[in-house]
Amino acid sequence: MATAVATVAAKRVNGGSFLIEDILPADIFTLEDLSEEQKQIAQTTADFAEKEVLANVDAIEEKQFDVTRGLLKRAGDLGLMSVDVPEEFGGLEMDKVTSALIADKISVCGSFSVAFSAHVGIGMLPLIWYGTQEQKNKYLAKLASGEWVASYALSESSSGSDAMNIRTQAVLSPDGKHYILNGEKMWISNAGMANLFTVFAKIDGEKFSAFLIEAGTPGLTVGAEEHKLGIRGSSTCPLVLADCKVPVENLLGEAGNGHRIAFNILNVGRYKLGAAAIGGSKYAFRNGIRYGKDRIAFGKSVTSFGLIQEKIAESAALIYAGEALIYRVVGAIDASLAELDKSAPDITMQVQKRIEEYAVECSIVKVWASEMLERVVDHMLQIHGGYGYVEEFPAERSYRDARINKIFEGTNEINRLITTGWMIKRAMQGRLALLPAIQRVMDEVMAGPSPKDEHTGDLAAQRGLLASAKKLGLFCAGAASQKFGNGLGDQQEIMGALADIIIEVLVLESVILRTEKMAGAKPLAIKMAKYYAARSFRIVETAAERVLAAVAEGDMLRTQMTIFRRLAKHEPENTVLLGREIATAMTENGRYAF
Amino acid sequence: MRVLTLVRQVLDAEESVRIKDGAVDLDGRKLVLDTMDEYGLEQALRIRESGAEVEVVAAAIGPARCQDVLRTALAMGADRAIHVETDTKLDVIAVSKVMAGIAAREAVDLVLCGGQQADWDSQALGAAIAERMQWPQVTWTNALQLNGNELVGKHDVDEGSASFSLPLPAVITTQQGLNEPRYPTLPNIMKAKKKELRKDALEQYGATPLVKVIAESVQVKERLNKRLDTKDVHAAAAELVNLLRNEARVIA
Numbered sequence: 001m002a003t004a005v006a007t008v009a010a011k012r013v014n015g016g017s018f019l020i021e022d023i024l025p026a027d028i029f030t031l032e033d034l035s036e037e038q039k040q041i042a043q044t045t046a047d048f049a050e051k052e053v054l055a056n057v058d059a060i061e062e063k064q065f066d067v068t069r070g071l072l073k074r075a076g077d078l079g080l081m082s083v084d085v086p087e088e089f090g091g092l093e094m095d096k097v098t099s100a101l102i103a104d105k106i107s108v109c110g111s112f113s114v115a116f117s118a119h120v121g122i123g124m125l126p127l128i129w130y131g132t133q134e135q136k137n138k139y140l141a142k143l144a145s146g147e148w149v150a151s152y153a154l155s156e157s158s159s160g161s162d163a164m165n166i167r168t169q170a171v172l173s174p175d176g177k178h179y180i181l182n183g184e185k186m187w188i189s190n191a192g193m194a195n196l197f198t199v200f201a202k203i204d205g206e207k208f209s210a211f212l213i214e215a216g217t218p219g220l221t222v223g224a225e226e227h228k229l230g231i232r233g234s235s236t237c238p239l240v241l242a243d244c245k246v247p248v249e250n251l252l253g254e255a256g257n258g259h260r261i262a263f264n265i266l267n268v269g270r271y272k273l274g275a276a277a278i279g280g281s282k283y284a285f286r287n288g289i290r291y292g293k294d295r296i297a298f299g300k301s302v303t304s305f306g307l308i309q310e311k312i313a314e315s316a317a318l319i320y321a322g323e324a325l326i327y328r329v330v331g332a333i334d335a336s337l338a339e340l341d342k343s344a345p346d347i348t349m350q351v352q353k354r355i356e357e358y359a360v361e362c363s364i365v366k367v368w369a370s371e372m373l374e375r376v377v378d379h380m381l382q383i384h385g386g387y388g389y390v391e392e393f394p395a396e397r398s399y400r401d402a403r404i405n406k407i408f409e410g411t412n413e414i415n416r417l418i419t420t421g422w423m424i425k426r427a428m429q430g431r432l433a434l435l436p437a438i439q440r441v442m443d444e445v446m447a448g449p450s451p452k453d454e455h456t457g458d459l460a461a462q463r464g465l466l467a468s469a470k471k472l473g474l475f476c477a478g479a480a481s482q483k484f485g486n487g488l489g490d491q492q493e494i495m496g497a498l499a500d501i502i503i504e505v506l507v508l509e510s511v512i513l514r515t516e517k518m519a520g521a522k523p524l525a526i527k528m529a530k531y532y533a534a535r536s537f538r539i540v541e542t543a544a545e546r547v548l549a550a551v552a553e554g555d556m557l558r559t560q561m562t563i564f565r566r567l568a569k570h571e572p573e574n575t576v577l578l579g580r581e582i583a584t585a586m587t588e589n590g591r592y593a594f
Numbered sequence: 595m596r597v598l599t600l601v602r603q604v605l606d607a608e609e610s611v612r613i614k615d616g617a618v619d620l621d622g623r624k625l626v627l628d629t630m631d632e633y634g635l636e637q638a639l640r641i642r643e644s645g646a647e648v649e650v651v652a653a654a655i656g657p658a659r660c661q662d663v664l665r666t667a668l669a670m671g672a673d674r675a676i677h678v679e680t681d682t683k684l685d686v687i688a689v690s691k692v693m694a695g696i697a698a699r700e701a702v703d704l705v706l707c708g709g710q711q712a713d714w715d716s717q718a719l720g721a722a723i724a725e726r727m728q729w730p731q732v733t734w735t736n737a738l739q740l741n742g743n744e745l746v747g748k749h750d751v752d753e754g755s756a757s758f759s760l761p762l763p764a765v766i767t768t769q770q771g772l773n774e775p776r777y778p779t780l781p782n783i784m785k786a787k788k789k790e791l792r793k794d795a796l797e798q799y800g801a802t803p804l805v806k807v808i809a810e811s812v813q814v815k816e817r818l819n820k821r822l823d824t825k826d827v828h829a830a831a832a833e834l835v836n837l838l839r840n841e842a843r844v845i846a
Contacts, residue, residue: 036662037783040669044777079780092780296821522622590610593622 010331012339015357016423018506019473020437025517028510029097029331031323032518038098044078045105049279053112060111060233061397063225065193068115068233069149076146080106081120084128089140096268096337100275100330107279110401111233117276118189118234119143121269123150126198126210126261129348130253135212139196151194153185153239154262160187161414163262164208168201168241178245179203179211181219185239191222192235199241200258207256211246219244230400264352269409270362271333274326274369277405281319281376284398286591288312288380291393293587295385302383306576309583311379316586317531318372320594324514325368325507329361360422363415364503370405370412377402413492416499421489423502424481438478441471445563452569458526459512461570462533466508468567469540473501475567476547479560483551494550500543508536524585524594531578541568595762596649597638598697599672600707600719602628603656603663617810627663629775630708633768636775638706639671641740649673651700655692657681661791668786669778675789676700680796684803690722691801697727702763704745709734709767720767731765732758736772 011027034042052071053060059067075081083099085091099120107113124143127135127150142148159165168183181201191197197213197220213220223238253261289312292303302308336354340347355362381388381395388395406412427434444450455463480494489495515529548560586592605611606624613619627635635652642648652667654660655678664675678692697705705727710717717733724731736755738747745766746759778786820837822830838845 036665037787040665040778040783040786041780043666044780044783047777077779078777082780092784094780588610588612593624 010328010335012335013332014432016360016426016432016434018361018509019423019470019502020433023513025513028328028513028517029334030514030517031327032514033331034097034101038101041098042101042105045080045102048075048078048080049106049108053106053109057109057233057394057397060109063192063233063235065235068112069146069193071112072115072119072149073146075106075116076144080116081124081146082144084120084125085140085144086128089136089144091140091144095334096271096330097327097334100272100326103272103275104279104326107276108283109233110231110280110397110404113276113280114231114234114404115149115190115193117269117272118152119146119150121272122152122265123190123194123196123198125265125268126152126252127212129264129352130210130257130261131212132249134249135252139212143196148195149190149193151188151190151197152265153188153191153197153199155187156184157186157238161411163200164259166200166202166208168199169205170201170203170209170211170246172203172248173245176248178247179251181211181213181241181244181246183241185241187226188237188239190235191237191239192225194235197239198252198261199239200262201241203255208258208262209255210252210258210261212250212252213244213246217244217246228404230397230403232400260352264356266410267355267359267362270366270415271326271330273405273409274322274365275330277369277373277402278319278322278326280398280402281315281322281373282592284373284377284380284395284402285312285315285319285586287394287398288315288383289587289590291387291395292383293590295383303583303587306580308383309587310576310579311383312583312586313531313579314535315376315379316582316592316594317528317535318376319592320525320528321507321511321532321536322369322372324510326365328510328513329358329365332361333358360419360426360502361506363410363418363422364506366409367412367415367419367499368503368507370402373402373405413496416496417489417492419499419502420477420495423477424488434474434477438474438481441474442478444471445475445567449566457516459515459529459533461573462508462512462530465533465537465570466505466512468570469501469505469508469537472540472544472564472567473498473505475563476501476544479551480547491550494547497543497546497550501540504536504540504543508533511536522594524582527578527582528594530573531575531582534573534575534578537568537570544568595646595703596651596700597641597704597706598651598653598693598700598702599631599635599638599667600693600705601631601635601652601654601663601667602708602711603654603660604628604711613812613814616812618812625659625662627666628708628711630710630769631706632708632775633770633772634706634708634766635667635670635672636773637738637768638704639776640773641738642671644740646740651676651696651702653678653693653696655680655684655689655796664791665786666778668789668791669783670776671778671782673789675791676794677791678794678796678799682796682803683807684801685805686716686718687722687805688801688803690719690726692796692799693719693723694726695799695801697723697763704762705729705765707765707767709769717767720765724765727763727765729763729765730760731767732760733767734769735766736769738766738768738772 010029056067080102082091083094087093143150154163156166170179170181173180195215199211199213203209219242221240226236293301295302333355340350377398381399384393384395387393426432453467477498481488484491511529511532515525518525552560603625606626609623611618638650642650650672651674652664652672653676654664661677664677668675705723707720720731732749734750735747744759744761748755748757822833824830
């Protein structure tokens with residue numbers, strides 16, 4: 001459907017199928033497959049981030065919103081906000097990989113990234129997807145150029161993850177020309193500088209709906225800025241709606257259809273958050289390496305010490321894995337969207353449906369990438385020692401700014417529950433052949449020891465780990481559902497542990513496929529893949545053990561642990577040596593590069 | 595009128611330089627359009643945007659990878675590009691022959707190139723092209739405008755700066771301060787896909803380098819890793835000046 005910027009299309013796969021099927025390296029999209037144009041767009045975005053955003057970081061952090069607005073306008077001039085906008089409204093209508101690439105490259109300052117993504121994502125997408133021709137004509141060009149700033153108001157003080165419980169009410173005026181809105185909104189990004197708000201309210205206390213409200217509309221008041229731990233330069237305020245009169249033509253989508261707007265936007269928000277986490281972690285990584293290289297302790301650069309190298313190596317491997325994961329998922333979404341007929345009247349609905357197919361992958365990206373970022377910024381701060389704890393160095397800001405990512409776009413707890421829950425739901429609906437796959441693994445393990453699958457290539461051992469991780473995931477899911485049946489959803493800790501396994505399966509598989517797809521894979525990429533696989537499998541083992549211990553006891557538990565140990569059996573890699581090699585190469589590069 | 599602007603490909607200044615077998619190792623390194631040349635390209639675009647009827651032609655001479663900088667030039671706004679593709683290392687006199695050849699064939703009115711090459715600091719190219727064409731040249735410009743058929747501008751001289759005017763055709767070398775080069779916008783990146791990027795062979799220009807590079811040896815200096823005690827900032831500043839003047843000898 002979109003302008004074909006990418007020349008390499010990935011294979012269209014079914015959401016969630018990664019747990020039970022294997023695909024070929026050629027079937028996934030990787031960063032190595034970027035087209036010339038995508039590389040140039042990445043470069044323009046990176047230049048903008050380095051030369052304009054970073055140059056203004058102090059003003060941004062001081063909440064000088066005129067500076068932030070100026071930068072948003074600049075981004076609009078460069079076309080960075082038009083990627084998801086249809087051509088008929090002056091947009092570029094490009095693929096999703098390109099928009100993820102922009103979210104990745106622009107992320108050197110959390111505050112600005114949040115302002116940018118709140119604008120182009122949750123700010124503009126509801127209008128693009130649900131707006132009438134008149135609404136789009138009126139607002140879209142102004143938003144795409146950055147002249148206007150958009151804001152999305154869903155959360156309330158007493159409804160966050162449970163978004164359907166909002167209390168804000170809308171009532172049609174007696175003359176039928178306006179909706180009268182009353183209520184309050186909380187944690188609204190961009191509120192302090194926005195021109196247009198997408199506000200959710202229940203018509204007559206029932207029909208969950210969205211409204212486009214212009215700043216300055218009587219009855220709409222923007223409250224005081226929150227004082228936040230991180231992303232301090234972004235605007236976050238409450239909104240008060242007191243008899244706020246909204247023209248009926250500003251109802252967005254149909255009355256009672258607001259939940260679709262709210263939920264479908266989330267999937268896009270989640271993969272873009274993942275892409276932004278990549279940018280943020282690379283920026284932190286570079287700062288950590290540069291500081292560490294110059295910092296002398298005991299007469300040597302601190303990057304020459306093993307325990308510092310361990311942090312560098314793990315961070316690099318995490319970033320490498322993150323790129324593999326995110327671009328694979330977004331590439332699969334593009335492959336699916338590419339099949340659509342752009343001129344179909346219900347094209348925006350079809351687009352959302354296709355993206356919704358990858359809801360589980362989007363949740364995985366969100367959880368994993370936010371935790372990856374947290375780990376990297378922590379490592380990089382630690383390399384700075386005491387200097388990491390003061391505002392003089394950017395490590396401190398990166399550390400604070402990372403934290404929000406585990407909270408917004410659905411908390412990581414909610415997204416872990418979605419991950420496992422979605423898989424189970426799909427299985428029950430018969431749309432994902434999970435139950436037969438579980439049965440096969442059960443049969444296999446009950447039949448006693450069997451020879452391990454043979455794998456070949458540079459990553460043969462890692463392929464073995466991946467196969468084992470998939471089996472362990474299915475085995476644990478089977479054991480847990482045997483024990484709890486339909487009540488499994490209430491066992492949040494077990495759902496969470498199962499999610500950890502599912503997440504690692506997708507990430508590890510992405511890492512292996514990306515590395516294998518690289519023609520003549522670079523030695524450093526292979527090392528990072530091995531390093532990541534070792535880490536990943538430790539997480540799988542821990543989670544599996546936690547599940548089994550919670551669902552069985554006595555002889556049953558002993559039997560299951562025997563099976564667990566058989567499935568988990570492998571010869572460990574020397575990650576000490578690998579870590580030193582990865583860290584040495586990264587330190588020499590002065591940034592994340594391979 | 596037609597403006598020819600040379601774009602060279604050099605190692606990104608942000609990259610750490612890696613030495614292998616005595617030479618700079620470019621494998622896997624990020625290469626960019628030489629900023630010095632970028633000022634020339636940007637100025638050509640500005641001359642066009644000031645209302646003059648101008649075609650901007652970007653040219654690169656070098657291996658296949660050089661087409662990346664031509665694509666950048668096209669995305670910035672050049673109308674078309676010429677790539678004289680060769681793996682032969684050319685000395686500056688041979689490069690000037692190719693540039694003069696392009697200038698003559700394309701009936702160019704103005705040649706722009708960076709005053710100095712970012713990687714090896716050669717400053718001879720502009721002068722060599724002007725000599726071959728028998729055109730006037732002005733080096734190190736930091737202001738440049740087209741007034742009818744005449745260029746007016748400013749350039750650095752040893753004593754300070756001088757204002758100049760000169761008739762076309764001419765060769766101008768550019769430097770930092772002339773302008774702030776734009777980055778390609780997304781719509782222009784997409785438009786550039788359709789622009790012409792012509793490949794020429796070196797033989798078409800009969801340029802054979804007489805100077806042959808036999809071997810390279812790059813001098814690698816260890817970092818001094820000196821640390822200043824900053825408790826007394828005035829003393830630290832004085833010590834820094836002292837080190838820069840007497841130890842590193844980078845200031846007079």
